[in-house]
Amino acid sequence: MTAQPAPASFSGSDELTGFVTMVDGETAHIDLAVEGLRCAGCMAKLERGISSLDGVSKARVNLTSKRMAVEWTGPSQTPSSIINAVSGLGFKAYPFDPDRLEAAADAEGRGLLRALAVAGFAAANIMLLSVSVWSGNVTDITPETRDLFHMLSAVIALPAVAYSGQTFFRSALAALRAKSLNMDVPISLGVLLAVGMSLFQTFSHAHHAYFDSAVMLLFFLLIGRYLDHTMRRRTRDFAANLAALRAETATKLLADGEAKTLPVSAIETGDLVLVKPGERLAVDGIVESGTSEVDQSLVTGETVFARAEPGTVVYAGTLNQGGVLQVRVTAAGQGTLLDDVNRLIEKAFAVKNRYVALADRAARVYAPVVHTLSALTFLGWLAFDAGWEKSLVTAIAVLIITCPCALGLAVPAVQVVATGRLFKAGILLNGGDALERLARVDTIVFDKTGTLTMPDAVIAGDQVVDEATLKLAARLAVSSSHPLAKALASAYPESSPVDGAHEEAGKGVVATLDGAELKLGSAALCGVSDSQRDAAQKAAGFASLIWLARENGEVLPIRIGQALRPDAGETVHVLQAKGYRVEILSGDRQDIVDGVAADLGIASGQGGLAPADKIARIEALKADGHSVLMVGDGLNDAPALAAADVSISPVTAVHLSQAAADAVFLGDRLAPVITALAVSRRARAIMGQNLWLAVIYNMVAVPIAIAGFVTPLIAALAMSGSSILVTTNALRARFAGGKA
Amino acid sequence: MSVLVYLIPAALLLGLFGLGAFMWALKSGQFEDLEGAANRVLRDDDLPEDQREHHDE
Structure with missing residues (x-):
């Protein structure tokens, strides 16, 4: 236990x-x-x-x-x-949690890889035959041999297209059924028409067949699909790991008094759970027995502890600071705080204009343009009396040459490289389009508690006691598991424990040193009068107090507070220097927020905000035309994280916030926020370049196709050339944001 | 040109063999952990004691 x-x-x-x-x-x-x-x-x-x-x-x-x-x-x-x-x-x-370990064997990824392998095999072998035909066409190939080679190509291509093309065909069918167009409609149309026309040409003994183009197209596009899938899979895996690292377990008390640690998903309404000091509550509930103080800062942003005794309602995400509590789990959906927060999140997600990813926007323009061009080519050649056969061949060639190899790789390749770069810097993205949204940000809103400040308490800088007293207190604190004592002990890691020190649960540590009794713990343990305690608390402001009763009868308060993240000031400064507008929105009291804002040089800091107020402020910023990044960790931030254009949480955030956030960063430093912004801007720029490269390629290739000069050889060169160019360009995202 | 009768099937069979090998590797889970595989080749605990380089503990 x-x-x-x-x-x-x-x-x-x-x-x-x-x-x-x-x-x-x-x-x-x-x-x-x-x-x-x-x-x-x-x-x-x-x-x-x-x-x-x-x-x-x-x-x-x-x-x-x-x-x-x-x-x-x-x-x-x-x-x-x-x-x-x-x-x-x-x-x-x-x-x-086995319930969370969704299909460990990645069926979709394997399917894509299998399709990719088949397309690769077919593309290589058909190319072998095609190159023979192309070189034979300018030398001495006999019509019989050429027909044989085309037949062989057909035998390889037909099953390969039927197998590897399914991903595209299915998605195209689904789009057509929904009466819309996606990228897969022109792809499927192009591939199927190319194969059909090549079959016809094979049987009419033509010089050219486009089997190689059709299969190679599938091969390149499948590479793009697989990269896209790998990236999403990877972020999902890490999200699942994070959930496990966050240790979402609860200790259930069974009827026979035995305690059992279970995943939260196995805890049901009405169960009795045990919450030890220093443990974070994983469920909402009502205290059945025990008294304690709970730190609700992750839930409300408020840093002063709330009292918990039998009958008190306690929330998931709060930290038990004092004694052992037994909590009866209440149903969700009873108007609890968590419930309110969930409702706000849902509302925020519904209102949020879903950002349309760059690739989707490109596809929206692309599909109609390509279909129109192809149809016009067909009609144009017909008008010039070229005969329907020649007209159709040219129109299909237009479809093939415009097929978006480069377009299909342009965005996923950059996303894979950029997320890999971010991962090395300790940032995990929840999705690929988060990169694009991060790149547009001009305003950054920070939560205070747990985001600008460290998630754990530390000893305050302004003590009323001397260093020697602190060191003595730290030696006692080593023997305690209380969070405030831990903060004290971690400040003096070299402290040796006092022999025979023992912890009185929920009160503090008692020990004997050199014949005199020492106590470290609550005011009651050290025999501090209420008036003395209130006076010390007033002087200490919002720091929490832990008391030390010394051998000479002196009783002294030690202040434990919250510290800023080590590089918070520098990070805010860098962000401001880069032209970002920085604000603080906190649930904590206004005077504390003002203090932090002044320390960090942030002009705008609002305190005392409820979750709905934070959303209102973010909506106001958005209405002014700003693109808002929210950085927060608490339960009270979760709706704001969902409402902002894009959001980041520290890894210490409550589960709900991580789920609402687009990215999670590891470690104590705030600098990953800068890296995330820099890398995403760079990635967005490279995506833009890649799309332009694809456009330029089309502007060169399409007129040639319309004019009817595209042979399978030209199509093959154009497709592979543009794909390689775009992929190579994507690799540059690796160097974004300075050295990893 | 009669040599084609042997060469083309030979080329296709070789290709199919490669494809089959890949499918087998995929099925037996060899693509589950590419990063791990890249590092596993560096391990030497299959060697006798005296041929190992001691550096990781």
């Missing part, structure tokens, strides 16, 4: 059984998200270490998704013992 959300050292015997699936009757399987996995050495060490454990039959690390699968038989191992073994090797592992 140990505190969440740092489950690196589970010690109970089987409280994690909710995370285990049984492979067959005997073999147990658990998936772990592993933090700190970077290199081959780590991987080897981890696999060797775990598979040498008694009873473990399989320990396999997936370095791409940073996960490990472990299987074992018999009672010698439990999930907790395995997680402990992993942390013994120097890594942090978090169990995966």
Whole structure:
């Protein structure tokens, strides 16, 4: 039994059984998200270490998704013992909720890869035959051999197109059924017409057939599709890992008094859960027994703790600061705060003008233009008495040559490269079009608590006690698991614990040093009078107090507060220098917000805002024509994150906020916000260049096609040339935003 | 030109063989963790003790 959300050292015997699936009757399987996995050495060490454990039959690390699968038989191992073994090797592992582990085998990705392989095989072999025909056409190929080669090409191309083209055909059909056009309609039309016309030409002994163009087109487009899919898959994987790292578990008290750690998804209304000091609540509920103070800053932005006693309603996302609580889980949908927030988020998403991704906008212009051009070509050649056959061939050639190889690669290739670059900088994107929206931002709105400030408490800078007192207090604090004591202990990492110190749950630490008794903890523990406490609290402003009773009878308050992120000032300064407008919107009190705003040099800081007020302010900014980036972490920020044009959350944010945000950044520093903006601007510029390259290519190629000069050879060169050009250009996004 | 009767089937069969090998690799999960695979080749715990380079612990 140990505190969440740092489950690196589970010690109970089987409280994690909710995370285990049984492979067959005997073999147990658990998936772990592993933090700190970077290199081959780590991987080897981890696999060797775990598979040498008694009873473990399989320990396999997936370095791409940073996960490990472990299987074992018999009672010698439990999930907790395995997680402990992993942390013994120097890594942090978090169990995966099997309900969340959606189809680990990536069926869609495999399907695309299979289609890609078939198209590649067919393209290479048909090209082999086509090159022979092209060179034979200018030398001495016999008509019989040419027909044979065209027949062979048809035999390869027909099944290949039928198999590899399905992705496009299905999506085109769906679009047509919905009476709309997407990129896949001209693609499907182009490919099918090219194959059909080539069949006709094969049987009429023509010099040219376009089998190679049709298959090569599919091959290039499938590369684009696969890149697009890989990127989305990757961000989904990391989102799932994050969810596991956030340790969304709850300790359920069973009827027989036994405690069991379960994924939140397994907790039901009416269950009784145990919330230990320092643990974050994973559910909404009503306190059944125990008294404590809860830190609601993630929920309301308010930094002063709220009291919790039997009958108090407590919310998911709040942090238990004091004693042990037993909480009866209440139904969602009972007008709880979480519920209000959820409703606001839904509303915000509904109102938000969905940004139309660049590629979709290009497709909207592209499809009608191509169809019109092709139809005009057909009619034009007919008008010049070229005969319907020649007219049709030319019109189809126009369809083939305009088919968007480059267009299909232009955006996904840049997205893949840019998200890879961002990932190295510790930023995980939720979707590809977030890049484009980030690039348009001109106004940045920060939440204060947990975003500009560190998520955990630290000792305040303005103490009323001297350094020696703090050091003494820190030695006591080492023996406590209370968050305020932890803040004190982490300020003096070299502190050695006092022998015989023991923690009185929910009160503080008592110890004997050199024959005198020392106490560190609540005012009540140290025997502080109410009037003395109120006076000290008033002097301390909004910092929290922890009391130290010294050996000489002196009782002193130590202030614990919130610290700005180490580079908050610098980040805000850089952003302002780059011309971004920076604001603070916080749920905390106005005077605290004013203080922070002054420290950071931000002109506009509003405090005391409810979630709906934050949305109102963001809507006002948007109405003024600004494009707003919201950076926030709290439950109270989630609706604002959804309402902003684009949003970023720190990794410490509550789950709901991460779900509403477009990107998540890791680490204590705020600088990833700058990187995200810089990389996205660069990526957006390269996407634009790529689309222009595609347009220029078409402006050169289309007149040639309309004039009827496009041979399969020219089509092949044009397609592969433009695709390679666009992909190479995309690689430049790797260098955006300075060195990784 | 009768040589084509052998060469074309040979070329196609070789290609099909490659395609089959890829499909097999895909099916047996070899594309699940490309980054891991790139790093696994550097491991030497399959070597006898005295031929290993000790650097990772």
